[in-house]
Amino acid sequence: MVLPCENEQRSPLVSKMAAPYQKIQREVLARLVQDLKEKKSLCCVKDYTGVTLEERDRYVMQHGPIVNPVIGEQPAFFIDEGHFTPYRIVVxxxxxxxxxxxxxxxxxxxxxxxxxxxxxxxxxxxxxxxxxxxxxxxxxxxxxxxxxxxxxxxxxxxxxxxxxxxxxxxxxxxxxxxxxxxxxxxxxxxxxxxxxxxxxxxxxxxxxxxxxxxxxxxxxxxxxxxxxxxxxxxxxxxxxxxxxxxxxxxxxxxxxxxxxxxxxxxxxxxxxxxxxxxxxxxxxxxxxxxxxxxxxxxxxxxxxxxxxxxxxxxxxxxxxxxxxxxxxxxxxxxxxxxxxxxSGSSEDEELNITCQNPGCGKRSRSIRENAAHDLEHLEDSALAHLEEKRARRDLCAK
CATH class of the missing domain: 3.90.1570.10 (tt1808, chain A)
Structure with missing residues (x-):
């Protein structure tokens, strides 16, 4: 069977058969757009049979973002768990x-x-x-x-x-x-x-x-x-x-x-x-x-x-x-x-701070570097404590 080229015009019969479907599709898309503008909850994809995400996004490209009085501006969507979900554009x-x-x-x-x-x-x-x-x-x-x-x-x-x-x-x-x-x-x-x-x-x-x-x-x-x-x-x-x-x-x-x-x-x-x-x-x-x-x-x-x-x-x-x-x-x-x-001048200024934790003595050149190093010690201590708890739990399980 020979498939028609994309540019080839459809026969009058095919066009006539497709017209009702296209009309229904336009009506469903119009209903989806209206609901996206007015509903206070997400629109379920299965309630708008025949409308694809591409068609909805094409509408936005032609007419601009859909604005909901509660959700706000909806510039683009993705489908998540069966719902049209608006992206949040964050600066x-x-x-x-x-x-x-x-x-x-x-x-x-x-x-x-x-x-x-x-x-x-x-x-x-x-x-x-x-x-x-x-x-x-x-x-x-x-x-x-x-x-x-x-x-x-x-x-x-x-x-x-x-x-x-x-x-x-x-x-x-x-x-x-x-x-x-x-x-x-x-x-x-x-x-x-x-x-x-x-x-x-x-x-x-x-x-x-x-x-x-x-x-x-x-x-x-x-x-x-x-x-x-x-x-x-x-x-x-x-x-x-x-x-x-x-x-x-x-x-x-x-x-x-x-x-x-x-x-x-x-x-x-x-x-x-x-x-x-x-x-x-x-x-x-x-x-x-x-x-x-x-x-x-x-x-x-x-x-x-x-x-x-x-x-x-x-x-x-x-x-x-x-x-x-x-x-x-x-x-x-x-x-x-x-x-x-x-950065503030106090943080740009090169310092010489020695870590006070036992057995360490690392030197830091700024306040932030020293603070980050102190947090590493706290994290090491917390991880060691966690390993001890796991070891005791495993020992009790035996």
Missing amino acids: YGSEAIAFEIAGQLRDWIQTNGGTRKKRGGRGTTSQGAYILDRRSGKPLVRMPDVAYVPRDVYRSLNHRQEWSYGGEPFAPTFVVEIAQLSGRTDSESPPSGNRLSDTTDSSSGSVQMLPDPKDRSPNAEVWIPESNSQDSSSGGDSNHAENPSSGIDSSSGATADDDDLPSANFVKLDNKMRNEYFKHGVQLGWVIDPRPGYERMYEYFLDEDGEVQRSVDTTWRDLNGRDVLPGFRVRSGTLDMVLNQE
Whole structure:
């Protein structure tokens, strides 16, 4: 049988037979696009028979990114566990800041976190998913840029909780979201002098998916709950105190400066902190905009009555772990050095520091080199302790 060339025109009969199918395919694609724009959960592939990922991406190339009021901008998709899952496009600067904070958190866990009353714990970055709720029938999964789970929590996790998305929900106690807190676009140059007022681009701090494979898979974030900015379980307006410093009433999202763009995006992220993270067990949260000229830091914490509060101070400053992570501190100057690719003079200056660990005596030429070397000793000690425990366990098993 001779196959027709690609350029060969189809016979009228073949074209007539294909027309109904093409019409149905266009209708299904139109329905998928509409659902991607409006649904608060991921679209299941099998509900849109005949539509391929290539066709959906071709639509985006022709018409631009699909924008969902909850998920945000969806520039591209991949299929994960049978669902069209949006990629999360992350800018380099945000990831660099998240990496630095995660590194400092790891240092705290290995030093202060592990020695104070055996507090210890584990940290995760934006690929660490937390299932916060299953009552809706679809897991509420979130993947903060940085998160911390205390020792007693992670030690209580079973295999399903740790290695799948089928276990019981649990939440970190500390989360960090890196987001653009200004309504202005990245293509515009940063303002001179005063920093901007508060708004948030949810696309940089959260894209969402489903029972995950990744609440942020290659950089996507999972299923979005059916809640809006006013959650009935949040205790009314008690959790929405006015912020005199930023000029924002977090229950309305109104800004003090009418010239600034609306802060609807900020309200979404504020709601995410209050009614998703804190509602399910988070005790401390930071929202950070590290862009030069726009720097803002929002700190969320629980007051003595257990109500969620947001710090009045939103300036670029040092942040600490309060009583949730005692002794943990992130210096704004350190974050500045990450973004500016500059080092402080004290770190550039060549020093001569001798390791004080017994039997070592290694010399370091900088403070950071010495700190890294000290962490190596801590790691060696922890590994030796682990080997001892394994040896004792194997001995008892014989």
